[in-house]
Amino acid sequence: MKIKQLASIAVFLTGFFLGVSSIQAAEPVVILNVSYDPTRELYQEFNAAFAKHWLAKTGQKVTIKQSHGGSSKQARAVIDGLEADVVTLALAYDVDAISEKAALIPSNWQTRFPQNSAPYTSTIAFLVRKGNPKGIKDWDDLVKPGVSVITPNPKTSGVARWNYLAAWGYALRQSGHDEAKAKEFIAQLFKNVPVLDSGARGATTTFVEHGIGDVLINWENEILLGGEGLGKDKFDVVVPPTSILAEPTVSLVDKIVDKRGTRTVAQAYLEYLYSEEGQEISAKHYYRPRLPSVAAKYTKFPKLELFTLQEFFGDWQKANKTHFADGGTFDQVYLQLSKERR
């Protein structure tokens, strides 16, 4: 009897302490994901899915806070001290900037996760008015006189840089790598641009809400969302036969996760993007999944020929210097256009 009682007390106590220790291990944790504009809906769903997965796996409750904005603006906030555990940005250049200017991330960050640290990809596509009245099918239709093109400002928007490079790459392919011809093509294109919004979302609003422009160049995911979500009866999606492979990249912010002791959960968070469920959620929100099994299920992504940034521009550092830095080709094009206007 006595022994039995003692034993039960012992069992109870062990259980109690085990419980306590497991509660300690499962202390709720909050991580911050600093991302760019069009990923709001994606991460809203993914965060809930990951929190559920993490709770089931470890018993720990995790809350993921989100911050969205223009990709470079967000990178700058992290550089200036916004304590992001993970960044999920529009282009590798912005993560490079965090690594370079603030040394929060090691320079080899892009090798730490599979596939250039880009769990999902996208490309650049067009949205046109219903019935495609201007008959836009490919990039060279954008430079025709009388076609009004909406694209954001490459100086402030991540996608606008992808747009610019996609058009430039297209022109290089057409002209057999003639840089001067490519620049002329870009000048013709920007001659048709009536508004340069500061971000991807602003450009979509200009096109959809304010009814400006014949064609919107934007992320494929924004275009598909716009074509299906915002007004199936008002717009048509046009995917050009060739475009650029856009790789939005993700990274841990090492200095922050080490300081806050959140490395394990942050690492698991990004890894989960590559999991079956993570890929499903990406695909659902119109990001092209990497996992072949998931990709096979989603036929909504049109087939097209994709060229890479590396093919024509080397890397982001080089592309940025040649095209978007002060005095780069974008500035030159606008100087030329304003001279023509006079």
Add this chain to the structure above:
Amino acid sequence: MRFVLKQPSVLPGFGLTLGCALFYFSLIVLIPLSGLFMKTSTLSWEQFWDIVVNPRAIASYQLTFGASLVGALINGIFGAVIAWVLVRYRFPGRSLVDALVDLPFALPTAVAGITLTAIYASNGWIGRYLEPLGIKVAFTPLGVLVALTFIGLPFVVRTVQPVLQDLDQEVEEAATTLGANRWQTFRTVIVPELWPALLTGMAMAFARAVGEYGSVIFIAGNMPLKSEITPLLIMTKLEQYDYSGATALGIVMLVASFVLALAINLLQWWSSARHMHQ
């Protein structure tokens, strides 16, 4: 003559209040602003000059200062009319109008920007009637002017209104009795009285407009060399991690602001000196 730092007074609290004020305003305004100069000092003079006279920067000054000036002039005219109507006439809804005049001041600039864009876009409530006339407002420099006029609206009304209220009717009566018609009375008696307040109000509207960012970016179209304002250019430089470039343009605007603040103070001093004189 002995140089005195402070005129003697029996009133207490000079040291305390001045100390507090200096401490607070240095902490909040002076030190942060001087930080701007220190950051710019990492640039060489040539680099600084290259940034501030870059064609895009010049075009943005022209637009920012030009649209602000035109906006201030429009507000000068209509602000004076509104103040006159509010003070001199009685009509239904007068106190409602009086309360609403300050709205552009209190309304968040982003809200103003989104709303004005929605109204003046070619499918908006007002824009759709302007479009057939060949007038495009949203996404053109004209849109910048609309936004800057909107945010400057309260300043002229609010500086002219009290002066009009205090204006002595007897002088007007005397002028009329002496044979001046209404227009002559207005020109020779009322306008000289209103002039300093009107200028102050316009200077304040101008100053506010020059720095405005939130409402303009939505409606401007933001085309380089055409509809790009200087604050946006500063933001653009920041997004490219070019802090010293951003601060260099910031300095140009800051110096302009300082000159404006000084001018407003002088105008107010002039205005109150005239007032005392009466």
Add this chain to the structure above:
Amino acid sequence: MNTSIIAAGKDLQWKDSLTTESSLVRRLLIAAAFLYLTLFLFVPLVAIFSEALKHGLSGYIESFFNEDALAAIRLTLLVAAVAVPLNAVFGVAAAWAIAKFEFVGKQALITLIDMPLAVSPVIAGLIYVLLFGAQGWLGTWLAEHDIKIIFALPGIVLATIFVTVPFVARELIPLMQSQGREEEEAAITLGASGWQMFRRVTLPNIKWSLLYGVILCNARAMGEFGAVSVVSGHIRGLTNTMPLHVEILYNEYNAVSAFAVASLLTLLAIVTLSAKVLIERKTASPDRLKSRR
């Protein structure tokens, strides 16, 4: 409308034919004022509410009852609750020193107080980033001591204070200057302590202007966008103020909710401004009596 104008005008002394315009001019001027205000004020105002109520009242109310919107409302009120009293206290101190004493450098101090009115909000945000950001002058020190300023509440409060700092002092300085020193000097000569003098003489004299300044300051504090946007970090439910929340909703193609939150801010502004008009009536009536005498 014309008859009511004339009827209402009868009790006013300046309706005296000597000092008024012909009714045509009067009507033209009122029409001009209304046209201008319609284009720039009434239409935008109506647009905000009509967009907000596009999906009916229930959709309107729904826009406020979610975590993010409530957090944004709380943060905005909190920021105003810190920034406005600070600006009021130091505004009174500055006005006292400037209005009641003659000293060297007074104009410089006044200009310093006025500066934030003319500084672009973008620059206002930028200066705090340069100072307190991780790459700023105090960044390393702050990081070592784990003090967060930028992208947290203190940064938002600081930016708001900067933008609204001139209003109380600006309202008080001309009034206190015109009131002169005699009343306070009498109180001191009669043996009042400094605090007694302030409470019994100065404060009653300035209370309406003070309140007016506080109201302006508050209106601007709740609506500031540009400066706060630079230092906020845009973390949902944490560092988003109401104006920033409006922008976020707008960018999520949720125009109805964006305008709903905007309309709440507009209502706050209208309530504030109505309070201001009431105060003006209170202050204006004794003054006007004085000037009529």
